[in-house]
Amino acid sequence: MILKLNTAYAAGLAVGLLFAMPATAAECIAPADPGGGWDFTCREVGRLLSAEGLVDGNVQVTNMPGGVGAVAFANVASKRANDPELLVATSTVGVTQIAQGKYPAGVETMRWLAMLGADVGVIAVDDDSPYQSLDDLMGAMKGDPASVVTAGSTGAGGWDHIRLMMLAQAAGIEDIGSIRWVQFDGGGPAVTQMMGGQVGVVSTDLGEIKGFVESGDIRVLAVLSDEPISAFPDLPTAKSQGYDVTGYNWRGFYTGGGVSDEDYAAWVDRLQKLYNSEGWQETAKASGLEPIWRGGEEFSAYVAEQNEQMAEISRQIGVIQ
Amino acid sequence: METLSLLWDGFAVAALPINLLLIVVGCFAGTLIGALPGLGPVNGVAILIPLTFAFGLDATSSLILLSAVYYGCMYGGRISAILLNIPGDEPAIMTTLDGYPMAKQGQAADALAISGVASFIGATLATIGLTLFAPMLAKAAIYFGPADYFALYVMAFATIGGITGADPRKTLLAALLGLMLGTVGLDPSTGVARYTFGSFNLYDGFDPIVALVGLFAISEILFFLEEKAHGGSMVPPGRVFPRLTRVKEGLGASLRGSLIGFIAGILPGAGASLGAVMSYSFEKRISDKKGTFGHGDPRGVAAPEAGNNAASGGALIPMLTLGVPGSGTTAVMLAMLISLNIQPGPLLFERSPDLVWGLVAALYLANFTLLILNLPLIGMFTRVLGLPAWGLMPLVVAISYLGVYAITHAAFDLLIMVGFGILGYVLRKLDFSLVPIVLGLLLGMDMENNLRRALSISGGDFTVLVQSPIALFIYALTAAFLALSLWLARRGVVAPLHAEQAED
Numbered sequence: 001m002i003l004k005l006n007t008a009y010a011a012g013l014a015v016g017l018l019f020a021m022p023a024t025a026a027e028c029i030a031p032a033d034p035g036g037g038w039d040f041t042c043r044e045v046g047r048l049l050s051a052e053g054l055v056d057g058n059v060q061v062t063n064m065p066g067g068v069g070a071v072a073f074a075n076v077a078s079k080r081a082n083d084p085e086l087l088v089a090t091s092t093v094g095v096t097q098i099a100q101g102k103y104p105a106g107v108e109t110m111r112w113l114a115m116l117g118a119d120v121g122v123i124a125v126d127d128d129s130p131y132q133s134l135d136d137l138m139g140a141m142k143g144d145p146a147s148v149v150t151a152g153s154t155g156a157g158g159w160d161h162i163r164l165m166m167l168a169q170a171a172g173i174e175d176i177g178s179i180r181w182v183q184f185d186g187g188g189p190a191v192t193q194m195m196g197g198q199v200g201v202v203s204t205d206l207g208e209i210k211g212f213v214e215s216g217d218i219r220v221l222a223v224l225s226d227e228p229i230s231a232f233p234d235l236p237t238a239k240s241q242g243y244d245v246t247g248y249n250w251r252g253f254y255t256g257g258g259v260s261d262e263d264y265a266a267w268v269d270r271l272q273k274l275y276n277s278e279g280w281q282e283t284a285k286a287s288g289l290e291p292i293w294r295g296g297e298e299f300s301a302y303v304a305e306q307n308e309q310m311a312e313i314s315r316q317i318g319v320i321q
Numbered sequence: 322m323e324t325l326s327l328l329w330d331g332f333a334v335a336a337l338p339i340n341l342l343l344i345v346v347g348c349f350a351g352t353l354i355g356a357l358p359g360l361g362p363v364n365g366v367a368i369l370i371p372l373t374f375a376f377g378l379d380a381t382s383s384l385i386l387l388s389a390v391y392y393g394c395m396y397g398g399r400i401s402a403i404l405l406n407i408p409g410d411e412p413a414i415m416t417t418l419d420g421y422p423m424a425k426q427g428q429a430a431d432a433l434a435i436s437g438v439a440s441f442i443g444a445t446l447a448t449i450g451l452t453l454f455a456p457m458l459a460k461a462a463i464y465f466g467p468a469d470y471f472a473l474y475v476m477a478f479a480t481i482g483g484i485t486g487a488d489p490r491k492t493l494l495a496a497l498l499g500l501m502l503g504t505v506g507l508d509p510s511t512g513v514a515r516y517t518f519g520s521f522n523l524y525d526g527f528d529p530i531v532a533l534v535g536l537f538a539i540s541e542i543l544f545f546l547e548e549k550a551h552g553g554s555m556v557p558p559g560r561v562f563p564r565l566t567r568v569k570e571g572l573g574a575s576l577r578g579s580l581i582g583f584i585a586g587i588l589p590g591a592g593a594s595l596g597a598v599m600s601y602s603f604e605k606r607i608s609d610k611k612g613t614f615g616h617g618d619p620r621g622v623a624a625p626e627a628g629n630n631a632a633s634g635g636a637l638i639p640m641l642t643l644g645v646p647g648s649g650t651t652a653v654m655l656a657m658l659i660s661l662n663i664q665p666g667p668l669l670f671e672r673s674p675d676l677v678w679g680l681v682a683a684l685y686l687a688n689f690t691l692l693i694l695n696l697p698l699i700g701m702f703t704r705v706l707g708l709p710a711w712g713l714m715p716l717v718v719a720i721s722y723l724g725v726y727a728i729t730h731a732a733f734d735l736l737i738m739v740g741f742g743i744l745g746y747v748l749r750k751l752d753f754s755l756v757p758i759v760l761g762l763l764l765g766m767d768m769e770n771n772l773r774r775a776l777s778i779s780g781g782d783f784t785v786l787v788q789s790p791i792a793l794f795i796y797a798l799t800a801a802f803l804a805l806s807l808w809l810a811r812r813g814v815v816a817p818l819h820a821e822q823a824e825d
Contacts, residue, residue: 067524211666
């Protein structure tokens, strides 16, 4: 009998833990497992939306991983296109997938709400590396594109790779297809492999590797932002070195394509209020994001343009036909 | 002895009443979560993260709670592996090999005690290693490149053939099947979809835990239904209290397993599953003189349990000192730390000594708590076997569905789980061991990724695989292992003889 109670208790505890979050109206779909960037976006924005009193009660976070966001995209397109209470977290990574035709439909299927911040791309080398500036590195790669092994947290054709290719093109390197690219499971592993001497250059998001920047284990040759970033104002931008390339990995949201103009405007308004709150400004900086706002029609146009740009580069490096 | 004084300060943090309470709660919850098939440390930790925010815990307390759950899960995973032949989580697969046969012989209590003590030894030694050498070991782990990781996986696969008692050809065939299943999904280095048949649901491939629950839990239930129809009998509960003499038999294996597991844990590309596999196959090579492994040898229970617990402790080293997770669970913990504005990495030990040493002290306390908590519970757990099957089996089915859905949040994966269940049933009918399939799936993906990385670095030149001294050393070790087993086989002291006896 004791045992039966115990087993029942175990099952009860498991169920209790699983449904610990109360159900509410507003919902944010994180198209990934708990722990990743999209999950973080949903959880933090959801927490702040209710803390700032912008929504009633809590925002329920639903994890819907699969297909690098394609499963959630397909689900919203087919079943929840009209749901006015729904947010879906996404980022530059999602648009890259759309641009390369890996989602069931294009960017025009959804209504793009806003971006609240961006992680900034960096090009970094080991502190013992002979390359002191972006010019040194690009000069070496121009001589022989295969002479430097480059790495990042995405596969070939992913955003970390594309950003580096944009830089190589800006430097006038023609044969960008022969640059060696190695994929690791995140910016941190890529940097440790670089510190161990396996690869020469890492292209990834600053937020993922800022611990190594602070400790001085690696040297940042360029940050891919318009202006120097607030957390590390001393790091040089690529633009200041004569390479007109930016590489933001923005974090933002879309909602279903059938949502009314009125509900769409209400969400954009709520997110803008959230963006202006002190809570978001602090949360963003703490997690290595640069707070940057684009919302409503302006954001939709930005996404459409980024989509075009990425499709173009993907064709040039042969990732898509 | 600066370390000791820092550790002493850490105990002052960990011994705060709130933290002590969190350790006990975390250990208990972790043991239960680990014991339930499908629910493992990754989702145990992920489920608890919102709670730490809800209770407004500070970073140190949150990390203490999550680490207690993490250690608790590693202890708990063995329970259902031994009692029901259903591993509670991935690293516990190896524990089924000798744990379940022991339970079948009425020695479930002994097996639980041996594995509990082995878990304690593994986790405690790993924590000591973490205390003394963390920053140094992290620096050494950096020099492990893709080619070296590949060599490590080659070694694991080279020894798989001898892992199970079944026909080695069938074992290799099963491992090959696992490798093939592991290729499904988006190719990580190019993003090309492989064998997905146009379905987005297959982009991420087969989650090893879904395959594991299907292969073990669902197929077990299908077998039960069949046996029920033929009037078969359940596993006997046997003794309720363990014998100290049996526990002693596993001590040497626990020590060896701890060392191997710890090394696997420190390497960010390896992890607890590899630690358990290597510990078991190493122990089998050196200790299995009478061919008793696979038939309920206490050393076969102790080695992988010590190995996977030591690996979990080891995995905290790259997470804390490099900010690079050594396992899925530490990846989730890393995300939580970052959201609490703590940046793990090279400066963590200098900037947040309270957090680091409070955590280390809490790990020592959690280990003792788990040992004290687990030994008296053995009597209760063994009584699970006395439960009427009509009550137990539906519960297993319910928990399997719940666990898988809780991890993947996708109804599609429930179908995958059932598919694997049927596959498991058919293969067991054909006398295949299921362990190599999961290992193929689990280790194959990492092995392929590291091979691809090594070749990307060299520009397609295969000689890169044998240029590093670390890789050469691992290959030499592998060759020595294989030579040893061939030599033993020629002397005729291994399995065949015993297998005949067992069939009598």
